[in-house]
Amino acid sequence: MRILIYMAQKPEELYTAKFLVEKLNVSDKYLRRLMTDLSKSGFIKSTQGRDGGYTFAKEIHGISLYEVIDSVEGMNKLNDCVLGFDECSCTNPCAMHNEWVVVREKLNQLFTETRLSDLDFERISRY
Amino acid sequence: MRILIYMAQKPEELYTAKFLVEKLNVSDKYLRRLMTDLSKSGFIKSTQGRDGGYTFAKEIHGISLYEVIDSVEGMNKLNDCVLGFDECSCTNPCAMHNEWVVVREKLNQLFTETRLSDLDFERISRY
DNA sequence: ACTATATACTACCTGTTTGTATTATTTTAT
């Protein structure tokens, strides 16, 4: 999220791994691994070799927070049963089910509706 | 949560550790540790010795899900900055701050407003 | 006294998250 949001400030720019590592304060290897994952997920594309780097593979207007979270860590933490039961549904609910579906839906809605282009870059002071 | 919700079905009853261990499928030692924590937090009270056990220390109408979660694991996971920055506020927001406050408030509200007595015990099929 | 119960403390285990480190390979502009 931090990488993509940082890049979304200037979506047309080409960013090198080295540059992003400095800006975001993470290790080189870790960032590169994430970049490769983000490439495979289709959010960004890479150009190898000298003068290479990363840039968005599609319009940032078309990238929701939901898609990003889902591709990086999956949405199961949010959408699985909050008490950990394998089989838990509205017809066979756990003790928290009915309360949790309300929250779950709110979160899914927020993440699905918010796109990288919706962020207020004027206000953000940390990436 | 599972323990307290189970007990809330019959809030006046005295429950032994052994009984709850069988009903909730957790280890004896683990449950006892949790019970001691819940006692210290004031949700339940214990009577030692033969014919002892646990029962609620106050009305279940007065116990919100917020209080329970807060006493067991703290609410910092929810209320700290979602991107992990130490100093993150509305005047100094991280990239996700403005989106996250909406969710945060919704969750806090739900957990604060829902009390053990509000659960629909008729419908619940797993504890 | 005996027995059934809770308490306390400590150590351990297993998996996950959130990264870091190492090493070697491939690609491309100049």
Add this chain to the structure above:
DNA sequence: ATAAAATAATACAAACAGGTAGTATATAGT
């Protein structure tokens, strides 16, 4: 050719969550 860049695969490490296990002690009803 060379240098600057991305790629790939693997191992490691620290912190934390979610438990389990052991052992000994305290309490209270009969």
